[in-house]
Amino acid sequence: MNRKPIFAANWKMNKGPSETEDFAKSLLSKIQNRTFPCDIVIAPPFVSLAKAAEVLGNVPAVALAAQNCSQFDSGAYTGEISGMMLKEFFVHYVILGHSERRAIYGETDAVINAKLRKAREYNFKPIFCIGETLEEREGGKLEQVLRTQVSEGLAGLSERDLQDTVIAYEPVWAIGTGVTATSAQAQEAHAFVRSLVAEKFGTESAAKIRIQYGGSVKPSNAAELMACPDIDGALISGASLEPQSFLDIIQNGVPG
Ligand code: 13P
Numbered sequence: 001m002n003r004k005p006i007f008a009a010n011w012k013m014n015k016g017p018s019e020t021e022d023f024a025k026s027l028l029s030k031i032q033n034r035t036f037p038c039d040i041v042i043a044p045p046f047v048s049l050a051k052a053a054e055v056l057g058n059v060p061a062v063a064l065a066a067q068n069c070s071q072f073d074s075g076a077y078t079g080e081i082s083g084m085m086l087k088e089f090f091v092h093y094v095i096l097g098h099s100e101r102r103a104i105y106g107e108t109d110a111v112i113n114a115k116l117r118k119a120r121e122y123n124f125k126p127i128f129c130i131g132e133t134l135e136e137r138e139g140g141k142l143e144q145v146l147r148t149q150v151s152e153g154l155a156g157l158s159e160r161d162l163q164d165t166v167i168a169y170e171p172v173w174a175i176g177t178g179v180t181a182t183s184a185q186a187q188e189a190h191a192f193v194r195s196l197v198a199e200k201f202g203t204e205s206a207a208k209i210r211i212q213y214g215g216s217v218k219p220s221n222a223a224e225l226m227a228c229p230d231i232d233g234a235l236i237s238g239a240s241l242e243p244q245s246f247l248d249i250i251q252n253g254v255p256g
Contacts, residue, residue, distance in 0.1 A: 003210050005226065005233035006166055007250045008041035008065060008127060009240030010095055010214075011048075020048035024055035027243040031061055038233060038254045041065045041093050041127075042240075046081050049089040057090040065093035065127065068101065071114035083122035094119045095235075097129045097153055099172045109152035116165070117156055125164045127235065128153055129214070130193070134173035143192060150196040159205050162197070167211045168235040169193055174215025176238060183224045183231075186213050190230035219248035226253035 015023060024042075031040075043065035044052045056062045066089075070080040086094070096119060097112040107115075112128075119126045130149040132142050150167075157165065169189050174181050181189070190211050198206035213225050214235035225231055234253065240246040 003208065003232045005038040005254050006041065006210050006212060007038055007233050007246075007253065008043060008093070008095075008166075008168075008212065008235050009246050010043045010065075010067060010098070010235055010237045011045065011241065012067070012100070012237050013045060014241055015044055015048055017048045017051040020044050020051045021055060023241075023243055024052050027062070027247070028055060028059060030243060030247055031059075034061070036061055036250065036254070038250060039063065040250065043067050043093070043095055049086070049091065053090040063092040064090050065095055066091050066124075067095050067098070069094040069096065069115055069119050069122075069124065071111060071118045073118075083118055083124060086124070087122060092125055093127055093166070094124045095127045095129065095168075097149070099129060099131055099170060099175060103172070109149060112153050113155050116153060117161075120157065120161045120164070123164075125166065127166045127168050127212070129168045129170050129235070131170040131172050131175075131215075137171070137173070142189070146189065146193055147196055150193060151200065154197075154200060159201055162201050162205050162209060165209065166233075167193060167197075167209060168214050169211055170214035170235060176216070178216050180216040180218075180221050180225070181213070183228050186225055187228035187230055190228065194230055217249060219245060219252050222249040222253040223255075 041063045070082045096115045101107040132145040136145045210232040212233045212235045217234040217236045218239040
């Protein structure tokens, strides 16, 4: 199965509008007149989306993502941003279920599922994040944790929805720590996640879905990780904050 790799920069709470403008212009100067055999996605903070859209909105090689999206359409939800609002900013993807949203903001599988379904109503492509903590892995609970996250997170989605969904496997212990999962650990988890998708949606959907790896991806380890048969790109934070480093990951991950 030929799956197009997808490399997404999750900036988390970094880069306001002016830094976003600098990054976007620099990236643009480096990628102009180039084509890539992969999808490239940038997820700035909400307040920087307008600036990112201004510089990159018409650049076919790069798509924009939001880092979150409300499960509601509008109303009394102080501090939240709806899918309708995001539509105005050339946003095509939304990151949902990131481990920081789960751990710091208490997002449950049910909330993440509601957000995923809402994101699909607005025709966004969800980047659905899953992954285990070190304690869970060491306690032998890896498969159980991934099974619950996949089963509850993707509940109620159609096969069509699934086609537009990307899964990001991000072991929590590898996020921002400099400790990357070995390619063998990552491949094993990705193959397992694909088997879970097959159980739920059938083997054809499972063969098509893109599963990104996230957690301390950098230019030096991208090639080895991306060579794994079930790894279809990366979700990167720290090493995506500089345009050249982000491009080096892409280039090393999908040469050509
Ligand atoms: P790092 O690339 O900084 O480890 O972060 C990974 C991540 O959480 C991306 O969503």
